Amino acid sequence: MAQLTLVQALNEALRHELREDPRTLVFGEDVGRLGGVFRVTDGLQEEFGERRVFDTPLAESAIVGSAIGLALAGWRPVCEIQFDGFSYPALDQVITNLAKYRGRTRGRAALPVTIRIPSGGGIGGPEHHGESPETYYAHTAGLKVVAPSGPAEGYQLLRAAIRDPDPVIFLEPKSRYWTKEEVDAAAAGRLGQARIVREGTHATLIAWGAMTARCLQAAEAAAEDGVELEVVDCRSLVPLDVDTLSASVRKTGRAVVVHEAPLTAGFGAEISARLMETIFRDLKAPVLRVTGYDIPYPAAAVEAAYLPDLDRILTAVQKVLDY
Amino acid sequence: MTEFVFRLPDLAEGLEDAEIVEWRVKEGDRVELNQLLGEVQTSKAAVEIPSPRRGLVKTLHALPGDLVRVGEPLVTFEVEDSQPGVVGRVPQEAKPARRVHLRIRRD
Structure with missing residues (x-):
């Protein structure tokens, strides 16, 4: 048990899954060298190298499109969309392909993709940095939508999301990123429980x-x-x-x-x-x-x-x- | 509080090392984000180094005249756990005010 902020708890969850499963990949805008605009991926590229934790171009559709291809090839991609308002350019890939692959292939190809999206307002951000896009995703059948409330939930649910065999949209409450709480790093969560x-x-x-x-x-x-x-x-x-x-x-x-x-x-x-x-x-x-x-x-x-x-x-x- | 190690970044295409020209801060100083830390000389140019974090300068890993290789530690900071992101600020956790008070009807 340790006192962690939500940022640190999510960082620990990513680190844990990168360590446990060599197929896990983390990528997105500024997640590698910078360690993420909120530092959620801080130190991960140093520990796991540029082939498993890497920066992408500013092209959300390409981030999710790449995740779909990598998942089909056997990887477990965890990609970050930098802010809620920038998740929309990727909606085409999410709705058209990511959500439909299991059904399209009659269950032969499930896509274990996790898309992390810092969401919601309350931090004084500019336009496109305070939105709550959960309904768009919840209305798209074929996706799971997870929205943790704090550090302990964030740690457990992110690990469960990464291990899930299907696509998970993981909405991180950015106004809670700095809240501290006891986090049990041994406990893995389960999706679908209030x-x-x-x-x-x-x-x-x-x-x-x-x-x-x-x-x-x-x-x-x-x-x-x-x-x-x-x-x-x-x-x-x-x-x-x-x-x-x-x-x-x-x-x-x-x-x-x-x-x-x-x-x-x-x-x-x-x-x-x-x-x-x-x-x-x-x-x-x-x-x-x-x-x-x-x-x-x-x-x-x-x-x-x-x-x-x-x-x-x-x-x-x-x-x-x-x- | 946590430690953050700032390593010498690749300041130009294919750079291997840089020489410390001078420090503008000393150990124990508090620095703001983007505050000038010092100047280094690369094979191509003299480059000013802004601080990547707000925090306390704990260790300067080299002296003026020393050669530091890219990727080697330059400065170790002590930083707050609650550093704002690149965008926005850290919300205040003060107990929120309210004017509405509840009444229970007892009938």
């Missing part, structure tokens, strides 16, 4: 990535008012652990989903629908969503007004309590 991070009785807050921490803060504030909120970290959006979510909301009867991405067709809509389909009779109030607004991600100076804050979360909680 986690109750705080138990409560009055209502359930559902989140993933950076919003998990925001929901925990909201639950602490609510406790000061005598309201006990349960907080569930989805960890994985595809597959989604509907059983854990619906068991929690069956217990509390009320749910608020919190995410950074805009409201319309955000992943909160999917969760709301799943709860309605599975535990309609147990709901004491409609499932509410607290999200970013339906606008392009705003300039750094006003991002705090865009991201869900405690007041917006608590206002939604009050609404489901009063319904």
